[in-house]
Amino acid sequence: MELRHLRYFVAVAEEGSVKLAAERRLHTAQPSLSRQIRNLEHEVGTQLLRRSARGVEMTDAGRVFLDHARLAIAQAHAAVEAARRIAQPAKPVFAIGFLVGHEGDCIPPTTSLLRNDLPGLEVRVFSGFSVDLAEDLLRGRLDVAFLRREPTSDLEFRHVLSEPLVAVLNAGHPLAARASVDPRDLAAETFIGISPVPRILREVVYGYLERVGVSVVPSFEIDNFAMAMSLVQANDGVALLPASIEVYLPPAMVSRPLSGEQPTIDLMLGFRAGNKSPILAKFLARADELAARLRHMNRSQPPN
Template identity: 55%
Template sequence: MELRHLRYFVAVAEMGSLTDAAEHRLFTSQPSLSRQIRDLEDEVGAPLFIRSARGVELTSAGRAFLDHARVVLAQVDAAVEAARRAAQPSKPTLALGFLTGTEMTWLPKAMQVLRDDLPSIDVTVSSDYSADLADALARGRLDAAFLRQEIGYGLEYRVVHREPLVVLMPNDHRLAARERVRPEDFTGERLVGVTNKSPVLAGIIETYLEQAHISMLREHGVDNLAGAMSLVASTRGLSLMPAYATNLLPWSVVSRPIEGDGPSIDLVVGYNKTNASPVLKRFLARLDELVDEGRAGRD
């Protein structure tokens, strides 16, 4: 088994199509890709895909193999990145990532933790979707990131803040007159949901609606906060978002807390435990200060 077999397998699994993976991700011919996948299945000793006219789907063996294949490829990429950094040791660096929107609150706090080290290190900052941050951590492109607790990437996580979900609605919505939205108020309203690009948030929302026996009209799905606010304003739907969204709302959208035992979501600092960066170690050693900041924000 070679690395290319794993890369081909992951590409097909993510694209859901041999043809699309061959043409748009791997730039090889579809018959050649099919042979490589068959060779991999022969070596594994089990079928990894179910072929159909609509494309391919993972078998149970394929789903089990996918997580391990991703981890192996991520470790290879991380090893390459570590070697490149070691070959250019001019100045220590720390690459920080933030779930888009959270950097407004947490970047100043992270920089405060690093204040004693800042003169001697270069800090780079990026923002992205949570799952993409997790992938970048696994591949060694980021040292630490503020994100959701994504599974399947082999990362370590420390919770720094637990925040409630709030309800976003048009500023003239009938529920805007309430101080808090009751679970029964959701019934019959349109839901501006989130896509699988935010799997942790999507799962929390789905669990809450199911456990509270809330029935909503599910007409839209978005993969970012800006899209949620736009659809809330234009479709007069409701959206459940982490409370930090309140700081980013346009005039046309307002937020209200949920009455009772509403859903919440954790913001974590994630890192790859195989990352031997001394700057990362110093950052993690002072992580309790960030945890204290998060706790103070909840009190």
């Protein structure tokens, strides 16, 4: 079993689609990727992914295998980094975390800023859920992170942008024919809710529904975008998610704005209170400029 097979499997599992994993993350041909996954399943000796016309979902064996695959990849990366540290002179290190779903928007301008202002700096980039990024900031594993405003007095936050929530649904769904979705119509739909893990998003979604007087009983609750898209597709459901998901939607899915009140969720730049790092100070000196650039990019994105 080769490490690349594990990377292929993780990409397909996280995207919920062989096609999307091939095109967006692995930049390879879909038939070749499908063959590699079949070879992996043959070597493991059991089915890891259940395939359908709408994508793939993990079997019970696949879910267990995914955890170990991620760990193996992380350990391989750690081994490479350890070897490089021994072979190369030490460099100042700056670790940045990005909220899942915002990597595409935030990473390019952030790393560009660091390269221009701090040449020779070793930048380490991580991605995760907001609560995990906050914990990594508190423990000193990250210097700065793009995340939600987690409730802790030990972190400081700067506002980056307010992101609207949109309704995500299949392109053939009756509500997709409308320019916007009336939240009152959600009560009659298969509603894909938010689990307690992305707590801030859960509070924003359910708080919005309560304010507009809409009562929903979630058929499922999700904790990541890939799971949300799979459940929407498989059950012809509707989910309320941050608009940043739009760049990840396959052609068979669309997003629609909500009519009336426009609910938003804030993306913040967080860092540990009392962190006296001179690199962090230089980065924060350009934070307002970076936030303005990201807000401009967010407004310029065409609707799906």
